[in-house]
Amino acid sequence: MARLADYFVLVAFGPHPRGSGEGQGQILQRFPEKDWEDNPFPQGIELFCQPSGWQLCPERNPPTFFVAVLTDINSERHYCACLTFWEPVEPTQEELCARDAAERDEEADEGGPGALPPPTPSPPGQLFAPKTLVLVSRLDHVEVFRNSLGLIYTIHVEGLNVGLENVVGNLLTCVIPLAGGSQLDSGEDGVRTISLGAGDRQVIQTPLTDSLPISRCSVALLFRQLGITNVLSLFCAALTEHKVLFLSRSYQRLSDACRGLLALLFPLRYSFTYVPILPAQLLEVLSTPTPFIIGVNAAFQAEAQELLDVIVADLDGGTVTVPECVHIPPLPEPLQSQTHSILSMVLDPELELADLAFPPPTTSISSLKMQDKELRAVFLRLFAQLLQGYRWCLHMVRIHPEPVIRFHKAAFLGQRGLVEDDFLMKVLEGMAFAGFVSERGVPYRPTDLFDELVAHEVARMRADENHPQRVLRHVKELAEQLYKNENPYPAVAMHKVQRPGEASHLRRVPRPFPRLDEGMVQWIVDQATAKMQGAPPAVKAEKRTTVPSGPPMTAIVERSGGLHGNSARRLEVVRNCISYVFEGKMLEAKKLLPAVLRALKGRAARRCLAQELHLHVQQNRAVLDHQQFDFVVRMMNCCLQTGQGRQEVLLWRCRWGALGRVPTPWLLQDCTSLDEHGIAAALLPLVTAFCRKLSPGVTQFAYSCVQEHVVWSTPQFWEAMFYGDVQTHIRALYLEPAEDRDSFSVGEAPVQEDERSALDVASEQRRLWPTLSREKQQELVQKEESTVFSQAIHYANRMSYLLLPLDSSKSRLLRERAGLGELESASNSLVTNSMAGSVAESYDTESGFEDAETCDVAGAVVRFINRFVDKVCTESGVTSDHLKGLHVMVPDIVQMHIETLEAVHRESKRLPPIQKPKLLRPRLLPGEECVLDGLRVYLLPDGREEGAGGPGGGPALLPAEGAVFLTTYRVIFTGMPTDPLVGEQVVVRSFPVAALTKEKRVSVQTPVDQLLQDGLQLRSCTFQLLKMAFDEEVGSDSAELFRKQLHKLRYPPDIRGTFALSLGSAHTPGRPPRANKDKGPSFRTLSRNLVKNAKKTIGRQYVTRKKYNPPSWEHRGQPPPEDQEDEISVSEELEPSTLTPSSALKPSDRMTMSSLVERACCRDYQRLGLGTLSSSLSRAKSEPFRISPVNRMYAICRSYPGLLIVPQSVQDNALQRVSRCYRQNRFPVVCWRSGRSKAVLLRSGGLHGKGVVGLFKAQNAPSPGQSQADSSSLEQEKYLQAVVSSMPRYADASGRNTLSGFSSAHMGSHGKWGSVRASGRSGGLSTDVGSRLAGVGPPQANGAPPEPGFLRPQRAALYIIGDKAQLKGVRPDPLQQWELVPIEVFEARQVKASFKKLLKACVPGCPATEPSPASFLRSLEDSEWLIQIHKLLQVSVLVVELLDSGSSVLVSLEDGWDITTQVVSLVQLLSDPFYRTLEGFRLLVEKEWLSFGHRFSHRGAHTLAGQSSGFTPVFLQFLDCVHQIHLQFPMEFEFSPFYLKFLGYHHVSRRFRTFLLDSDYERIELGLLYEEKGDRRAPQACRSVWEYVERLSKRTPVFYNYMYAPEDAEVLRPYSNVSNLKVWDFYTEETLAEGPPYDWELAQGPPEPPEEERPDGGAPQSRRRVVWPCYDSRPRAQPDAISRLLEEMQRLETELGRPPERWKDAWDRVKAAQRLEGRPDGRGTPSSLLVSSVPHHRRSLGVYLQEGPVGSTLSLSLDSDQSSGSTASSSRQAARRSTSTLYSQFQTAESENRSYEGTLYKKGAFMKPWKARWFVLDKTKHQLRYYDHRADTECKGVIDLAEVEAVAPGTPAMGAPKTVDEKAFFDVKTTRRVYNFCAQDVPSAQQWVDQIQSCLSDA
Secondary structure, eight states: OEESOSEEEEEEEEEOTTOOSSEEEEEEEEESSSOBTTBOOOTTHHHHHSTTOBOOBSSOOOOEEEEEEEEOTTSOEEEEEEEEEEEEOOOOHHHHHHHHHHHHHHHHHHTSTTSOOOOOOOOTTOOEEEEEEEEEESSOOHHHHHHHHHHHHHHHHHTOSSOHHHHHHHHHHOEEOOTTOOOSSSSSTTEEEEOOSSSOBEEEEOOSOTTSOOOTTHHHHHHHHHOHHHHHHHHHHHHTTOEEEEEESOHHHHHHHHHHHHHHTTTSOOOSEEESSOOGGGGGGGGOSSOEEEEEEGGGHHHHHTOSSEEEEETTTTEEEOOTTOOOOOOOTTHHHHHHHHHHHHHOGGGGGTTOSSOOSOOOOOOHHHHHHHHHHHHHHHHHHHTTTGGGGEEEEEOSSSOEEEEOHHHHHHHHTOTTOHHHHHHHHSHHHHHHHHHHOOSEEEOOHHHHHHHHSHHHHHHHTTOHHHHHHHHHHHHHHHHHHHOSOTTSOOOBOOOOOTTGGGSOOSSOOOOOOHHHHHHHHHHHHHHHHHSOOOOOOOOEEEOOOOSOOOOSSOOOGGGGTTHHHHHHHHHHHHHHHHHTOHHHHHHHHHHHHHHTTSHHHHHHHHHHHHHTOBTTBEEEOHHHHHHHHHHHHHHHOOOSTTHHHHHHHHHHHHTTOSOHHHHHHHHHHHHTTTHHHHHHHHHTTEEEEEETTEEEEGGGGSOOSGGGGOHHHHHHHHHHHHHHHHHHHHSOTTTOSSOOOSSSOOOOTTSOOHHHHHHHHHHHGGGSOHHHHHHHHHHHHHHHHHHHHHHHHHHHHHHSOSOHHHHHHHHHHHHHTOTTTOOOSHHHHHHHHOOSSOHHHHOSOOSOHHHHHHHHHHHHHHHHHHHHHHHTTOOHHHHHHHHHHHHHHHHHHHHHHHHHHHHHHTSOOOOOOOOOOOOOOTTOOEEEEEEEEEEOOOSOSTTBOTTTOOOBOOSEEEEEEEESSEEEEEEEESSTTTOOOOEEEEEEGGGEEEEEEEEEEOTTTOOEEEEEEEEETTSOEEEEEEOTTSOHHHHHHHHHHHHHHHSOSSGGGSHHHHTTGGGOTTHHHHHHHTHHHHHHHHHHHHHHHHHHHHHSOSOOOSSOOOOOHHHHTOOOGGGGGGOSSOOSSOOOOOSOOSSOOOHHHHHHHHHHHTHHHHHHHHHHTOOBSOTTSTTTTTOSEEEEOTTTTSOSOTTSOSSEEEETTSOHHHHHHHHTTBGGGOOOEEEEEOTTTOOEEEEEOOBOHHHHHHHHSOOSSOOGGGTTSOHHHHHHHHHHHHHHHHSGGGTTOSSSOTTTTOOGGGSOTTOOOOOOOOOOOOSOHHHHHHHHHTTOSOOOGGGOOOOGGGSOSSOOSEEEEEETTTTTTOOOOTTSSEEEEEEOOOOHHHHHHHHHHHHHHHSOSSOOSSOOHHHHHHHHHHHTHHHHHHHHHHHHHHHHHHHHTTOEEEEEOTTSSSHHHHHHHHHHHHHOGGGGSHHHHHHHIIIIIIITTOOHHHHTTOSGGGTTTOOOOHHHHHHHHHHHHHHHOTTSOSBOHHHHHHHHHHHHHOSSSTTOSSSHHHHHHHTHHIIIIISTTSSSSOOSHHHHHHHHHHHOGGGBOTTOOOOTTOOOOOOOSGGGOOOOTTTTOOOTTTSOTTSHHHHHOSOOHHHHHOOTTOOGGGGOOOOOTTTSOHHHHSOOHHHHHHHHHHHHHHHTTOOOOOHHHHHHHHHHHHHHHTOTTSOOOGGGTTTTTSOTTHHHHHHHHTTSSTTGGGGOOOOHHHHHHSOHHHHHHHHHTHHHHHHHTTSOGGGSOOSEEEEEEEEOSTTOOEEEEEEEEETTTTEEEEESSTTOOSOOEEEEGGGEEEEEEOOOOTTOOTTSOGGGEEEEEESSOEEEEEOSSHHHHHHHHHHHHHHHHHO
């Protein structure tokens, strides 16, 4: 029996002690006044009576009722029912008397006191104070509390003639039966009728089972308020221990919502803070770090919004807000979706019928109370499905005197197939589940609905999964049981309780609530207590039974059979291999081993292995020979391996798990997914059974070879194993001897049908326990304890076996690393984790002795075992004496084992080593020396698929076994695949030491022995990755030495230590001193001779033709005769050295050098016609630019070349001042001039702020009043004005409109701009272009050039392209002749970051869990590399368009040496065909990148000083851009794509000196330019990359592009959108046969063996060989047709005994023959090569032809009209429009610029008829185009008006139209041929002639 109410309290409003406006609650009376012994009075009730605070009200509020819940220190809940009403604030005594008299008079008038007084308005200014009646109880009977307090209030308000003291006394003395207990007053159990003595009657029904929660309607209300999804979220949040806060204006709603959420959590009990109604004064509780479920009045919503980790449920608004930082794991599928659908069926039964054509007339909707139970039933089923089979994972550790039970989480998760499920993982980790195990794990106890459900209904639930109606039926059955538990006797009479009348609270009550007589109430309570003491105690009758275990567990989702369809064959392979091993058939076993190791990745095969090995153990021992032992150990290691993908995560988890910071199951989740909850457990007895004899008396067990696995150093694994074994032995203790046949098994005991489980045994023992004698009980307790104790000793031995290493030196390395805290490199061995786990006592700091390593290993292991023993023995109830004994024994056990191991280790060293493959030595370059000889390593597969077979096909070449070599130039791995079935291919992977970008230690498993070894992962910027595991024979010292040497070579302290400079350094011992000591004299000499030699260079007529034609190959590389000794190119026959490479250079040599320094630039300036050197020359004034030697001493700008192009009018002394305005003093200089528009391209560094202000803030022209402006700024302005004036057509523009002299003749013939005749300069370019480049403007299809309207109609003479941030706030003056184009560019650090991500995307460090093209593309997109390429191309195309339209451009970005260099180089490449030749591209790189000071050493981190800055691939990004252009225009480049890859590889390799240092100044200072160019005849390896390319080009066409067919003055405009860009195969391709193919001598190697083996005239089959895409170099194995033919010619010539002809001569002869065949009139020019044989759209085709065999354009069919209807020259005209074809093929004809159009007859070529064509005159592009008909979009030909010499009247020729007047004929004469035209009539002919003439005159 229990008291219905413990305390009755009256709380009233009292003034606040500090006098604030708010009051506070005061307890006026409480009954009983003395605390009950079993239940003290709860403190702080007055806060909970008015949760929003005690305040006075201006009007009477109706009474309110709610129930607050308080939790005491013992976690007991107290229900505080509060009924609040309002009373007038106490008036003074005089007012009270006057008011009483008035009331008596009114009553007499109304007819006596019995009449109801009408509601009377309160006097003005009257305030009302709250008063609360509180009932405190430990029972949850809300309705009874409401009725009882309501009755007390009614008696007071209505003035009933009942003593309040009696009512309160009866209430406090009322006792009711416990749940399901015996009944006193009623004939039925669980029902009690009570009366409080006021004519009332109430029925109290106690639930049948008190473990089931009482929810009434709270769950249904919660779903109505929040909806299904929100409630499911809250449910998951509460289970996974998140903070949940409810908001509502109603306190009762808050109370119900919290009650409902708790009811849903059954059978788990919520054990954290639970406050359904939180008072305002306690709001700081919301900041607690622990989880909670709290309700707060919605008035305090603002406070709730500040909480970052609290899930807020607004009951009034129906919303649940989850903060961003909170992740609520959802239920595992399919339970989530199933639960959702069942809930919707319960809440909305009409949903299923909504679509029916003939819905049933009515659907029965459950009552709210019933619906509440149905919803709870859904969640009850959910828990039964989630926790099904949980009893099979309970470990019964002790039975007597009290049960001790542990739950094996790892086994549960593994068998349920939910290892990866976040939700269940967190639930099992939570405190609620821990309480569940301790409460429900007990085998003998009362059972309830959940126990029945989880044991007996699981099969039914699985069967019903796909039948919604059957599920609903089950839900309703469960709901009936829940309803019956709550309302066992619904037929019992209902309550009868008086209520106050309507609006009673508004009536004036005669007096306030009276003070009760304490003595009377206490007397009633005492009487009842005395009566209760006399009565016999009521005992709660508990029906205790054995808890049913239910069926064994199954996976929530059955694993798909497809994955394991061939598992039977795999198991057969495993069985066969083991039988071969034990039968001694080692050769057979060796063949099967790789297949077995692959099969062992599967769960079934691992189990099979353990079972098969068990069969070969007799009497716990199996002695093997050495080979058998090796095989068994190898397979065991493979079983235990943790898998490559999750390894580091696992190490991390296990280390921190050992530290106690990660709860157990999370730690184990990966372990269990890999050892499938018991493989390690199954192997544990085997590793102590299998052994081999090393020598008499020395035996080595398998455990000494399988220690390198995470699982052994995981305390949780040992605990689970220990408890499993203890349970087995405890069970055996109580079983009859007959039953104990097969009970002992390792891990969990396999339960046979006829055997009782440990839980059954425990249940039986618990039932018998009370009947046993005291002595018998004591005996059983001692037996159990000794069983646990003996197991603890056994496990101390086992743990020492697996934790103490065979070789203590190895553990030292691991321990050192563990001390460093490198999580990645942590080992899973023994001590590492145990030491990492030792937080409280770090052995390293405590140890008093350092000499004996074994001692410190022993100490760590002892501590690890002691911690384990402490934990399990304390939990298992072992006495402290026994525990002390264990602590004494553990060090002895460890020491004894160490002594045994020493002998084993000593003897094992004497074993003959396993024969390992011979090390393959790599081939080295001349001058390359080995620094470290080969270290044995395993090369492991990384994330690239090629090495593992990959999409290209071929076997898995990796992992490979071999050695890593470190040379002065490279890191090289050579080896062979570990899998013998793959073959014996040599695997080579190497990269230059200089390309190393990241080196990190890793712990990886060796593929053969499956041991965890130290490894290194080396990543290079040439897109190679070496992931290596050191062989066990490689000591830690050797590995460390390798790392140190690698670091030393990668970052030499000085640039002279690099491979390119140290190569042959013995010949120049005096170089470094000379460079420092002789610096002054060398510069003086240089400056004296610089000008003279530059004049000499320019004086040579290098290029005199107006148009550029590529020189023929024979003459291209040869210098003019008078400059033989200065030429850069090197002949193949080297002469003996005539120059001394010593520091004592003769003056003449210095002069030679000084001419060579500027040679590349000057040669190019001469070709472009840019300027003269001195103003004294006769032609100086006519030339707008000159070459200034102002920087010859590198005084103005150290990163610029010595000679610069500046405007003729600017004096040298002004340049110093101009340079101050620019970053790094890099002032604007000319680097290129357009041959056609004469516009110039300038480059500079970014502007300094001061210069910008002075330059652009001036309004109109500078006036005398502005003379105080900064002089540098004025000089800068003058300088830019001089640049503008230097342009021919702007020379006379003195202040007038900049475009007044502009005519369309200057428009490029290939431009895509609109007409420029519109007037007004509205919307300047500075915004339009900038916004377009920033992505704001309208996008173009494919990133094509812009539509005509995007540029201003009238263009400025000079556009300055600068950084948006740098030019911010600058307003250009409209009268100036230059304009700013602010653009957003990326910085060098963004390039670096992007490249890192690109590296990881293209060369991932570990295989992807689910490899798919999408994951690679996603990584590629995240890197943003292609976006940067897109931006570069976009800016470059814009500059090309501006230059082509006649405006000059100054590129002024960042410091002028990164993005500026990229842009100006790309612009020149696109605009000038010369730079698309081999020689031109070299000149471009030498001029723009080397001479203009790109910081190759700084960006490539060449020295120790640059190590921190890292690798920034600016030049590589430029090469990628060139590659993108090459792809789109494959016929415009003389060099092949391989040439770009070659430069990309060697600009970081440091093999050549070309790309060292940051500027010409530094190269001269170090003496590099002397040697590279002056000392080139020294008999050494090539020092210059250009020299190497030139030599190699003479031998092989590897750098030559056979599709090269250039066009004169062709300007390229590539598409730049990301969708048009391709990933460069330089990043992704790999050849494992030979390593990177860019060191040609190494890649080619000796002649291929197949060639030698082929007999002359042998069968054709002998020439066939297998080519593996992932292994062989495809270009070598399958060369293109032309290369193959050239090789064949050379081979045949050699066989004939002739000296082989050079490939270039042969190719030129073929081209010449082709040219003659395609020339119908016998006339042709070199540039028309191949044109006649290729259709006019060949260039757009070329983009796709690149995919096929090279040179396939030769075989394209002839286009009839093109080849026969026009001459070669007109064919060339048609072919020149390649880019316009590319751009216009997606556009309609209307979008073109058509100045005039119509039909004309045109006579075809020789002997061809007249044909009507549709002609279009385009004045903008300066073209006359023709089409077949008006609607045709494919242009059939173009006449360039720039070539037209005259337009004259013509005469009718043969075949002309008969009906046309003779005057309608006219001829157009061009430099190439005469075109005959005929109009339809004379006026239209005249119109055409006038239009063409006007177009010509404009030009």
